[in-house]
Amino acid sequence: MARYAQEDVTAAEVARQKALYGPLTQSIRELVDAAIRTEVDDDTVRAAQAEIEAVTARLRARQLEGSYGVRFTPSGGSRAWGNAVVGTRNAVAPPLVIHHEESGRAWSDFDLGAAYEGPPGLVHGGVAALVLDQMLGEAAGAGGKPGMTGTLTLRYRRATPLGPLRAEAHIDRVEGIKTYAVGHLADAEGVTVEAEGVFILPRWARERLEESGFPSRFE
Numbered sequence: 001m002a003r004y005a006q007e008d009v010t011a012a013e014v015a016r017q018k019a020l021y022g023p024l025t026q027s028i029r030e031l032v033d034a035a036i037r038t039e040v041d042d043d044t045v046r047a048a049q050a051e052i053e054a055v056t057a058r059l060r061a062r063q064l065e066g067s068y069g070v071r072f073t074p075s076g077g078s079r080a081w082g083n084a085v086v087g088t089r090n091a092v093a094p095p096l097v098i099h100h101e102e103s104g105r106a107w108s109d110f111d112l113g114a115a116y117e118g119p120p121g122l123v124h125g126g127v128a129a130l131v132l133d134q135m136l137g138e139a140a141g142a143g144g145k146p147g148m149t150g151t152l153t154l155r156y157r158r159a160t161p162l163g164p165l166r167a168e169a170h171i172d173r174v175e176g177i178k179t180y181a182v183g184h185l186a187d188a189e190g191v192t193v194e195a196e197g198v199f200i201l202p203r204w205a206r207e208r209l210e211e212s213g214f215p216s217r218f219e
């Protein structure tokens with residue numbers, strides 16, 4: 001079963017794996033985009049399907065049981081490489097490269113292509129929620145107040161076009177174990193979606209963090 005795990009792994013090994021899996025994941029993202037937009041003939045589609053199934057079988061020759069989990073490294077970093085928004089090994093993730101400030105702020109510039117469409121040419125509302133959930137959670141974590149999303153409230157002010165976007169978030173206030181973060185998604189014309197979230201660390205995690213300290217960065 002996937003979990004939070006402490007891993008005995010060197011920084012060089014993390015870098016090696018990142019250099020190996022990052023490009024693989026990017027190739028799969030491009031495959032997803034190509035599959036949505038291809039207009040080749042039927043035989044070519046069937047041949048491509050067979051090749052993809054062969055590649056999948058090769059990768060399945062040795063697999064993790066379950067999902068990737070979140071892995072803490074000896075240097076105090078963490079790897080969430082299966083994460084649906086930022087995961088280095090997750091082709092479903094756009095991925096977002098998120099910048100942090102210890103004051104409790106996070107931001108990211110990224111691009112959402114055809115795989116994230118809802119209404120024609122526009123970002124799916126659930127994808128906007130996915131991105132903002134992560135961004136608000138990262139702002140809370142960056143400010144030393146990590147938690148799970150208790151409540152996430154969104155206001156879709158206008159449609160978000162596919163293409164280049166920016167997401168920003170910051171901690172608004174902290175009330176005991178509840179951290180309130182706010183943020184938005186924006187295109188070149190301005191804000192498209194606003195969000196507010198309450199982040200709460202479950203009791204078991206609060207106890208564990210008190211013992212071990214919170215990771216200072218993602219790797």
Ligand SMILES: CCCCCCCCCCCCCCCC(=O)SCCNC(=O)CCNC(=O)[C@H](O)C(C)(C)COP(=O)(O)OP(=O)(O)OC[C@H]1O[C@@H](n2cnc3c(N)ncnc32)[C@H](O)[C@@H]1OP(=O)(O)O
Nearest residue numbers: 100133134137138141142148149150151198200202216217
């Ligand atoms: C420098 C670099 C740094 C990098 C830094 C990165 C950091 C790393 C980033 C990770 C970023 C991930 C961002 C995605 C995060 C998800 O997507 S998490 C997945 C979605 N969320 C979930 O599955 C959560 C499911 N719910 C739960 O686990 C639990 O209900 C909760 C929310 C943890 C609360 O558990 P609990 O602490 O046992 O709750 P409980 O004792 O009943 O209540 C405690 C208090 O919270 C309140 N509360 C409870 N539930 C709720 C709720 N749903 N809403 C509002 N308030 C609530 C209660 O009313 C109570 O308040 P008071 O009465 O004390 O005022």
